[in-house]
Amino acid sequence: MSEASVPSFAVIPGTQVADALRGRERRIVDLVEETYRLHGTGDTVNPPSYFLRFPDRPSARIIALPAALGGPAAVDGLKWISSFPENVAAGIPRASAVLILNDPETGYPFACLESSIISATRTAASAALAADRLTRTRSRPRTIGFCGTGLIARYVHRYLTATGWSFDEVGIHDVSAEHAEGFRSYLTRSEAPGKVTVHASAAELIRSSDLIVFATVAAVPHITDPGWFEHNPLVLHLSLRDLSPEIILDAVNIVDDVEHCLKAGTSAHLAEQASGGREFLLGTLPEVLAGRVSPPAGHPLVFSPFGLGVLDLAVGRFVYDEVSHHGELPVVEGFFHELRRYG
Numbered sequence: 565m566s567e568a569s570v571p572s573f574a575v576i577p578g579t580q581v582a583d584a585l586r587g588r589e590r591r592i593v594d595l596v597e598e599t600y601r602l603h604g605t606g607d608t609v610n611p612p613s614y615f616l617r618f619p620d621r622p623s624a625r626i627i628a629l630p631a632a633l634g635g636p637a638a639v640d641g642l643k644w645i646s647s648f649p650e651n652v653a654a655g656i657p658r659a660s661a662v663l664i665l666n667d668p669e670t671g672y673p674f675a676c677l678e679s680s681i682i683s684a685t686r687t688a689a690s691a692a693l694a695a696d697r698l699t700r701t702r703s704r705p706r707t708i709g710f711c712g713t714g715l716i717a718r719y720v721h722r723y724l725t726a727t728g729w730s731f732d733e734v735g736i737h738d739v740s741a742e743h744a745e746g747f748r749s750y751l752t753r754s755e756a757p758g759k760v761t762v763h764a765s766a767a768e769l770i771r772s773s774d775l776i777v778f779a780t781v782a783a784v785p786h787i788t789d790p791g792w793f794e795h796n797p798l799v800l801h802l803s804l805r806d807l808s809p810e811i812i813l814d815a816v817n818i819v820d821d822v823e824h825c826l827k828a829g830t831s832a833h834l835a836e837q838a839s840g841g842r843e844f845l846l847g848t849l850p851e852v853l854a855g856r857v858s859p860p861a862g863h864p865l866v867f868s869p870f871g872l873g874v875l876d877l878a879v880g881r882f883v884y885d886e887v888s889h890h891g892e893l894p895v896v897e898g899f900f901h902e903l904r905r906y907g
Contacts, residue, residue: 571667571674573899576887578678580894584886585685585879589692589726592879596689597853599633599878603821604850607634608874610821615828623783624648631873632668633881640666643679643876649781657715658781659683663880672900675884679876680715682883686875688719690820690849691800692727694867695775697852698798698818702861705798709735709773711766711787712780713747716802720777721751731758737769767792774798778806785831790814793864801868804830809838815864817845818852824870832868 585592602608609632616626629643645661652658661679666672699705708724708731710717721734734751738744744762751760763769770776770792778787780803788808793799793815801807804825812835819825819832822845826833836842847857849867859865887893 569670570900570903571670571672572893572895573673574675574884574887574893574895576675576677576883576894578681580887580892581678581681581883584883585681589689589723592685592689592882593693593723593727595878595882596686596875597693598635599872599875600690600693600820600850601853602633602635603872603874604848604854608632608872610824610872610874612824612827613870613873621648621650623650629871629873629876631877633874633877637878637881637885638668639877639881640668640671641673641873641877641880642666643683643873645679645683647781652714659715663876665877665880665884675880677880677883679880682876682879683871684715684719685723686879687716687802687869687871688723689879690869690871690875691720691777691802691867692723692729694818694849694869695724695729695798695800696727697849698859698865698867701858702796702798702865703774705731705774707731707733707735707773708775708777709737709763709769710747710777710779711737711769711806712778712803713738713743714779714781716779717747717777718750720779720800720802721754721756725754725756730756731775733759733761733772735761735763735769735773737763737766770797771795776800778803780806782806784829785809785834787811790864796862796864799864799866801831801866804832804868804870807831807866809835811864812866813839813844815844815866816859818847818849818857818859818865818867819845820849820869820872822848824872825868830868830870
């Protein structure tokens with residue numbers, strides 16, 4: 565390999581990431597759909613995520629998501645994302661992350677990007693895509709409820725409204741009254757249409773919402789009554805561990821990837837253990853996009869996306885290309901030093 569083939573290395577901070585993504589919600593939803601379709605046709609590599617846990621900090625974890633994305637914007641890489649829930653009490657965000665992009669030809673890393681924004685963006689875009697595709701065979705929801713009111717909830721609301729959704733009422737529930745009020749204030753400032761209601765209980769929120777977004781830090785199921793879902797809502801189960809196996813088994817279930825979602829103590833994983841099989845899964849979002857699966861009406865519909873590393877790669881590559889196109893790539897000169905085999 566010649567020295568000329570070694571790529572430069574750039575470090576892209578959160579300010580540039582946010583600038584590259586601002587106002588591009590529809591484009592990012594399309595990009596996420598394209599990536600899911602590539603995943604559905606086998607043009608990705610997305611091995612299991614790796615969890616680093618700490619005996620002295622049981623609520624904390626750091627997750628490695630390696631992946632490779634094919635297609636016209638092929639890229640390999642790794643997302644390294646931490647979740648430290650105790651941060652919230654200290655006034656800083658729970659999650660922090662970086663994304664490393666690798667050149668598929670040489671294997672050299674060519675960029676490191678701040679990735680909490682990328683992670684929230686791909687999660688919200690995935691949610692908006694699923695909400696659109698999964699409601700094409702049922703009534704379009706007019707009321708939405710957010711259980712959990714952090715960064716992910718804010719991004720999901722933004723992506724829904726930016727892609728044409730509007731609601732008569734937006735419901736909020738959070739175990740922290742302060743956080744619920746903060747989200748209510750954000751919704752008011754966003755000037756999105758719809759009455760905003762803060763609910764005192766999860767039951768009130770769920771029963772009054774046609775579309776429910778779970779974006780909590782719950783480690784084990786805390787929603788256990790299938791009767792709360794008897795009005796057959798669409799549930800975007802983004803935090804994966806809120807619903808009891810009984811609720812999952814009583815619903816129609818769509819995941820983003822079966823093998824990823826049925827592990828690590830997710831609600832779907834617990835449902836598999838409780839039922840002894842996977843028959844409760846109707847299919848995957850890529851199968852819905854391809855027209856091979858169509859969720860029936862008349863049942864609660866739960867979408868549980870584990871979150872695929874290839875989505876982070878797709879959004880990260882988009883950001884890199886945007887920053888590079890505008891001539892603003894912050895390259896670290898001399899990052900790769902030993903480039904001659906014998907000195």
